[in-house]
Amino acid sequence: MAALANLADHYNYIITIFLMVAGLYVVIAHGNMIKKLVGLSIFQTSVYLLYIGPAKIIGGTAPIIDAAFGVYSNPLPHVLILTAIVVGVATLALGLALVVRINEAYGTIEEDEIFERDIAE
Amino acid sequence: MISIVNAALLTLLATVTVAIVRQRSLFGVVILAGAYSFLMASLLIALDAVDVAMTEASVGAGISTVVLLATLHLTRTREAPVRRHNLVALLLSVVVGGALVLGTLALPPFGAADAVIHHHVAPHYLANSVRETGVANVVTSVLADYRGYDTLGETTVIFTAGIGVMLLLRSFRGRRRARDDEDGAQ
Numbered sequence: 001m002a003a004l005a006n007l008a009d010h011y012n013y014i015i016t017i018f019l020m021v022a023g024l025y026v027v028i029a030h031g032n033m034i035k036k037l038v039g040l041s042i043f044q045t046s047v048y049l050l051y052i053g054p055a056k057i058i059g060g061t062a063p064i065i066d067a068a069f070g071v072y073s074n075p076l077p078h079v080l081i082l083t084a085i086v087v088g089v090a091t092l093a094l095g096l097a098l099v100v101r102i103n104e105a106y107g108t109i110e111e112d113e114i115f116e117r118d119i120a121e
Numbered sequence: 122m123i124s125i126v127n128a129a130l131l132t133l134l135a136t137v138t139v140a141i142v143r144q145r146s147l148f149g150v151v152i153l154a155g156a157y158s159f160l161m162a163s164l165l166i167a168l169d170a171v172d173v174a175m176t177e178a179s180v181g182a183g184i185s186t187v188v189l190l191a192t193l194h195l196t197r198t199r200e201a202p203v204r205r206h207n208l209v210a211l212l213l214s215v216v217v218g219g220a221l222v223l224g225t226l227a228l229p230p231f232g233a234a235d236a237v238i239h240h241h242v243a244p245h246y247l248a249n250s251v252r253e254t255g256v257a258n259v260v261t262s263v264l265a266d267y268r269g270y271d272t273l274g275e276t277t278v279i280f281t282a283g284i285g286v287m288l289l290l291r292s293f294r295g296r297r298r299a300r301d302d303e304d305g306a307q
Contacts, residue, residue: 011123012123029211032200081173
């Protein structure tokens with residue numbers, strides 16, 4: 001029973017780590033570059049959860065000051081992750097532009113085929 | 122203790138992630154990634170991060186999906202079958218996951234008000250931001266005032282990435298037009 005309560009207390013961390021590991025697996029194991037970048041995005045969004053989860057206080061509310069409320073969740077991780085989201089989409093756009101250029105130069109976006117062509121030349 | 126809504130949204134996120142890993146059609150992957158971002162935005166609202174949820178819904182589910190679809194239009198929409206053996210990747214992922222789970226065991230339970238991060242600078246922001254900045258939304262006052270240099274750095278990153286994308290794609294368009302002209306002349 002204690003183990004079950006511990007699991008419920010740490011469930012958000014466990015799912016966060018699962019998302020992180022799934023993103024890592026896609027980045028390593030899949031050769032398709034668009035799929036790789038989607039995996040990288042999943043890795044990034046798991047970091048959002050890693051920051052926002054601990055910021056929550058049970059019984060608290062969104063950090064917008066009002067006389068009707070007394071307890072607020074921690075606003076600092078929210079600010080850090082707002083920055084991270086925008087930087088994440090910037091890196092995704094740059095990566096996808098590189099994929100378009102690679103596709104133009106090699107005619108493929110599969111890592112294995114690109115390596116084969118490099119060795120053949 | 123975690124609420125039922127949070128637990129359900131977390132489980133759905135994990136399910137969508139498994140679907141993304143298994144999906145071979147890249148169009149399906151992009152649409153599932155959009156669904157993933159909307160689930161993430163809903164979860165962020167449940168975790169009181171309303172500003173982050175707004176940004177994730179517009180940037181993660183909106184702009185990212187559009188950019189990914191544009192890339193699919195310029196490349197191809199099918200992933201080749203995996204030829205390599207993925208055992209090493211799987212093993213590495215499991216080891217990293219196990220180490221991270223071990224690391225979280227000593228962390229404070231979900232939603233605890235006495236956790237260390239709630240007693241650092243956050244109480245100062247919550248107590249003084251209305252008096253010091255005149256803004257009721259603490260996230261706004263921290264983003265634009267207390268940590269304004271962070272936001273300046275963020276803007277620099279977006280500017281640099283924008284220049285990079287423009288340079289890469291402009292040359293792409295120019296060369297394609299030149300090639301089309303050549304084909305037309307022949």
